[in-house]
Amino acid sequence: MQFLKPVQKLASKVDWQVSERTRMVVKYYAEYTGFSEDEVVDRFLDNIRKDPDFFAWIKGKRRKATLIKQMFADNSAES
Template structure:
């Protein structure tokens, strides 16, 4: 059984500029999935953490402990050290 995780921990309003096309995609995809637009963006962007090149870059960055902690990458960093 997988337990339910809390939504929007420390959620913060951001001021990004995105194209009309992307806004329309997010709006319609959210309607299709029955999620909010914010949930769609958050779920999709978290997939960036599957990019091994990005993880390697974070791992090699100076003073990366803050980045690793804020992005919840502690486990991924341990896995990379073991491989």
């Protein structure tokens, strides 16, 4: 049995422009899953952290320790 983890509260608002098609995909996917549109976007974008090429790119950055700590704080296996 896996224990439930507390839901992360979304902390900050951003102002991005997306295509109408993308907005509709998020809207209907949120309706399908029962999550809010904010949660759908947050979960999809969180999956970017699993991209090994992105992680390799971050490791080449000057302030990589800070970036890794900020982006992978909940996953010590990556650091």
